[in-house]
Amino acid sequence: MEIIQSTANKTIKNLVKLHQKKYRDIENKYLIEGEHLIQEAKEAGVLKAVYSLSSYDVGVKNVLCSQEVLNKLSQQNSNAKLIGVCKKDETPTFPCDHILILNDIQDPGNLGTLLRSAYSFGFQKVILSENCVDLYNSKVIQSSQGALFHLQIQKRNIEQWIQEAKEENYTVYATALHDHSKYLNEICFQKKTALILGNEGCGLPLSLIEQCHECIKIEMAAFESLNVSIAGSICMYKAFIQQDQTE
Amino acid sequence: MEIIQSTANKTIKNLVKLHQKKYRDIENKYLIEGEHLIQEAKEAGVLKAVYSLSSYDVGVKNVLCSQEVLNKLSQQNSNAKLIGVCKKDETPTFPCDHILILNDIQDPGNLGTLLRSAYSFGFQKVILSENCVDLYNSKVIQSSQGALFHLQIQKRNIEQWIQEAKEENYTVYATALHDHSKYLNEICFQKKTALILGNEGCGLPLSLIEQCHECIKIEMAAFESLNVSIAGSICMYKAFIQQDQTE
Numbered sequence: 001m002e003i004i005q006s007t008a009n010k011t012i013k014n015l016v017k018l019h020q021k022k023y024r025d026i027e028n029k030y031l032i033e034g035e036h037l038i039q040e041a042k043e044a045g046v047l048k049a050v051y052s053l054s055s056y057d058v059g060v061k062n063v064l065c066s067q068e069v070l071n072k073l074s075q076q077n078s079n080a081k082l083i084g085v086c087k088k089d090e091t092p093t094f095p096c097d098h099i100l101i102l103n104d105i106q107d108p109g110n111l112g113t114l115l116r117s118a119y120s121f122g123f124q125k126v127i128l129s130e131n132c133v134d135l136y137n138s139k140v141i142q143s144s145q146g147a148l149f150h151l152q153i154q155k156r157n158i159e160q161w162i163q164e165a166k167e168e169n170y171t172v173y174a175t176a177l178h179d180h181s182k183y184l185n186e187i188c189f190q191k192k193t194a195l196i197l198g199n200e201g202c203g204l205p206l207s208l209i210e211q212c213h214e215c216i217k218i219e220m221a222a223f224e225s226l227n228v229s230i231a232g233s234i235c236m237y238k239a240f241i242q243q244d245q246t247e
Numbered sequence: 248m249e250i251i252q253s254t255a256n257k258t259i260k261n262l263v264k265l266h267q268k269k270y271r272d273i274e275n276k277y278l279i280e281g282e283h284l285i286q287e288a289k290e291a292g293v294l295k296a297v298y299s300l301s302s303y304d305v306g307v308k309n310v311l312c313s314q315e316v317l318n319k320l321s322q323q324n325s326n327a328k329l330i331g332v333c334k335k336d337e338t339p340t341f342p343c344d345h346i347l348i349l350n351d352i353q354d355p356g357n358l359g360t361l362l363r364s365a366y367s368f369g370f371q372k373v374i375l376s377e378n379c380v381d382l383y384n385s386k387v388i389q390s391s392q393g394a395l396f397h398l399q400i401q402k403r404n405i406e407q408w409i410q411e412a413k414e415e416n417y418t419v420y421a422t423a424l425h426d427h428s429k430y431l432n433e434i435c436f437q438k439k440t441a442l443i444l445g446n447e448g449c450g451l452p453l454s455l456i457e458q459c460h461e462c463i464k465i466e467m468a469a470f471e472s473l474n475v476s477i478a479g480s481i482c483m484y485k486a487f488i489q490q491d492q493t494e
């Protein structure tokens with residue numbers, strides 16, 4: 001079996017380009033790292049190849065490489081063991097009652113963590129605005145812990161999307177400090193719930209807030225704001241618990 | 248007024264060493280970045296000097312530097328504007344009912360976010376195990392949004408600390424999947440509450456879990472675990488809300 005020893009190898013050079021969004025978009029592929037994600041990607045049917053130090057059989061093409069080559073493919077640490085190549089897939093569509101909408105989330109860790117929480121709390125569909133950080137950024141994938149393989153994720157214009165969601169009888173909730181904001185503990189989430197979170201620095205624009213049915217603020221002892229992935233996850237947990245108790 | 252132009256300047260070289268924990272420990276100092284943190288540090292009385300591009304008067308020594316020098320001091324981006332030098336302070340002590348205990352948290356973003364949530368939800372005291380990531384790591388400080396300036400934070404042996412907390416009538420809660428774990432929604436947090444969170448990869452050791460009064464698991468639709476800062480923040484929010492409703 002061939003072992004790729006050189007970081008100058010043409011295949012490796014092309015794969016390294018996938019560290020950049022531009023090439024992920026052109027090639028329709030992205031890299032993942034580590035056994036957990038590779039297993040999740042395999043189950044989701046998006047895994048195309050595995051690059052590894054020693055033989056790793058997961059039913060897709062397996063290419064052996066030197067440690068130096070794996071480190072070149074990795075964006076995480078200096079001791080990479082397994083790198084997977086995935087193809088961007090058509091996201092499945094299925095009906096779901098709880099939807100998360102993310103407007104201009106910039107931090108990859110926040111986006112990944114929100115996907116992980118969304119999947120954990122039964123928000124099976126996620127809508128991303130055009131200006132969100134790239135879904136296939138390595139930190140997003142890593143902190144999602146593979147949740148992105150299970151969710152319906154769509155990139156959309158949020159204003160338009162809200163209009164459509166209202167026509168489909170979703171109640172749309174914004175998380176924002178606003179004159180009409182209600183405390184989370186007073187919110188009774190409806191069966192069809194869409195929850196919108198805004199950018200880390202500047203929150204949601206007023207034009208979006210005004211389109212929503214309700215505005216949520218989280219009770220706090222001090223400070224004015226929480227990390228967006230914390231605020232979003234607390235709201236999703238609450239909606240999940242309420243639904244669980246109603247059913 | 249003197250302007251430091253060279254990254255080879257001796258003062259600058261010594262400040263750059265504060266990027267490493269070893270030197271923060273020796274010098275008992277650390278760096279912070281950006282206006283928000285500098286204001287918070289000033290109010291907390293720990294700010295000693297500000298290095299800036301143009302004059303910045305906040306009542307402490309102000310040193311002007313070139314952009315190149317500021318970038319050398321920064322650990323965040325290539326366009327740093329304000330760097331503050333703080334001294335590690337004796338943490339204040341005051342009685343408080345809700346305490347967060349962090350055992351071997353490794354990710355700086357998680358530690359910082361947990362401090363921000365702790366302060367937001369009235370957990371005014373935080374106990375760190377010896378193996379937690381350094382509190383004065385720049386990412387910890389940044390993601391805490393300055394919460395570390397408001398909290399009582401102590402480094403302790405967690406097993407010993409739990410014994411003392413029990414003697415002071417704290418009810419000690421672990422977050423862990425365990426035979427006896429109760430769902431969060433069934434937990435009635437006591438007035439004196441200590442909440443323990445474990446390491447990102449391996450959770451809490453059984454020896455610590457067994458010392459706790461109750462073990463909490465969070466209701467989920469899918470997956471087995473949440474990000475530790477999410478799990479911890481949801482528990483702290485719940486404890487805060489319950490206390491708020493009792494008072």
